[in-house]
Amino acid sequence: MIRLTSQITVLKTCVILSLLLFLFNQGCNSLCGKETEENSNIASYAADIHVVFTGEENGYLEPCGCSEKQLGGFSKRHTLINHLREKDDNLLLLSLGDLTGKVGRQDEIKMETAFESLDLMGYAAHNLGEKDLEMGTDLLGYLSQISNVDLLSSNIVFTAEVLGIKQYVIKEIKTEDTTLSVGILGIVSPELIDSAYQDMEIIDPVVSLTPLLSDLRDKTDILILLSHAEMEESIVIAEACPELDLIISGHLVDRPDLYREKVINTYVIPVGEKGKYVGEITLSPQQKQTGEDEYFNRIPPVIEITPLDERFADSPDIAMLLKIYQQRLADEELLAQVFKSDLPSNLTFIANNDCAACHNKIFKHWEGTGHASAYETLVKAEHEYDPECVECHVIGLNYFTGFETMESTPELKGVGCESCHGAGSDHKETQSSDYGRVSVEICEICHNDEHSSNFEFNDYWQKIKHPREEE
Ligand code: HEC
Ligand code: HEC
Ligand code: HEC
Ligand code: HEC
Known part of the structure; x- marks a missing residue:
């Protein structure tokens, strides 16, 4: 009872804190002009990097159309991404994990469709969530072979050979002045796994991240973790791994626009559920005082969470993939x-x-x-x-x-x-x-x-x- 009450208090404090943080950030955004002016005095500035993140679709490829005002769907997402790309051709698109919600033949076909959609939209990496793992290593290996999206997991050791699943990914982003290296890692919380797998072992996230981060720290300018875990656990990871600039996280957060955390210099940001929202983070890395071509993240990132509502038209390309998906369900007589x-x-x-x-x-x-x-x-x-x-x-x-x-x-x-x-x-x-x-x-x-x-x-x-x- 006492424990429960104290948890509720902690929760309330968290919500209040995150609201404050949210308001604070909003305030910051409006003062942006002033901020950059100040910063331009400090060190040279490598141009903005825009990271777009989504995840936890849980099988929702599109809103069903049953009710009005349903958010989300890959078609609308593609339209938004195309729009963002007009402003920055170097968008870095990241997927947190859990494309499907259930298991069975329909979800296998759905997983392929979802993956083709990520590929078409130009995603760089997809982290493996517990639902993705339930699709089985054969399908995951196959997907990694047929698409340009890197499948990623830093804390799963596969005992059988699974082609093409990476421990981390480094993306080079060319800006006007320089090239920035962004290291991307991904974990799934062992807490979320209830199936017993013969062909993989899930390691404690901090244990697996520590050596990878000490290796990547010198090779990269920015480090991002896709943390398929609840916010609480991601915050613990942030405390243990200060090298990380950004953690994208958040099981069970249905309003990602209202919740975020900052742990020392690491921002922990949720994606929300069912693909209803798209997050965009603008990072503004600055050159380190060493004078070498090394950058780090000093300016607080600008975070924008966009609900995918009727303002966004359906992308014809994704609509076509979804049509093929329906056709496959019909052909296989599911x-x-x-x-x-x-x-x-x-x-x-x-x-x-x-x-x-x-x-x-x-x-x-x-x-x-x-x-x-x-x-x-x-x-x-x-x-x-x-x-x-x-x-x-x-x-x-x-x-x-x-x-x-x-x-x-x-x-x-x-x-x-x-x-x-x-x-x-x-x-x-x-x-x-x-x-x-x-x-x-x-x-x-x-x-x-x-x-x-x-x-x-x-x-x-x-x-x-x-x-x-x-x-
Ligand atoms: C859990 C049950 C459930 C499932 C699953 C479901 N529907 Fe529905 N659907 C409903 C209900 C209930 C309504 C009526 C909603 C209302 O009027 O409040 C509805 C209404 C609709 C309507 C609007 C009908 C109208 O004339 O206003 C469409 C279109 C529709 N569904 C399509 C779909 C599609 C496509 C899917 C699968 C992607 C789907 N539904 C899955 C329960 C469901
Ligand atoms: C052969 C005739 C017959 C058929 C077929 C039949 N019913 Fe009935 N049903 C009755 C009669 C008679 C009553 C009234 C019983 C009473 O009030 O004593 C009744 C009562 C009911 C009641 C109300 C029970 C109550 O008093 O609250 C419902 C609901 C109902 N039927 C639904 C159905 C449905 C649904 C079907 C088809 C699946 C169906 N019935 C088929 C004859 C039929
Ligand atoms: C959307 C759900 C729904 C559907 C579909 C539906 N019913 Fe009903 N029906 C109800 C409810 C709810 C009641 C109870 C009404 C009440 O309490 O006044 C009811 C009551 C009844 C009764 C008792 C009515 C009375 O006057 O005492 C009968 C008979 C009945 N339904 C038959 C049918 C038949 C036949 C059909 C198909 C043609 C049907 N129902 C379709 C929900 C439904
Ligand atoms: C088996 C699933 C199912 C159940 C059970 C069900 N509904 Fe529905 N309902 C639907 C679907 C699907 C639609 C959308 C129908 C369409 O327009 O295609 C709908 C539509 C409706 C509508 C709008 C239809 C119209 O003619 O305007 C009403 C009202 C409604 N349901 C009331 C109820 C009520 C009340 C109950 C319970 C007594 C009930 N429904 C039970 C599936 C269900």
């Missing part, structure tokens, strides 16, 4: 391979027409609601072969006797009577009044935060309320 559970008590789905025989008035009314045409919505959106969408837009995809494909079970398309009332085979026989109680929780299986952020039972039910059968 809908027919969805894992199914048994319904309780040997029940089966009987479909809406059977209910209509006895509840005709309700049926006629239902036909006019959005639920009845929920499958057609997916056809319009060209996602009708995507199990991750179909799940909520039909009856019982995840159960035996539920929807399979349009060819085999067309009568179960759409959000039907049994999506809310449950499988009706027994009720059809008994006509029992015990059947089919619907609670708010049933609605919320589909109308959850992600897919229906405005859901409120009374409002929503009013819109689709059944007429009374006896009237």
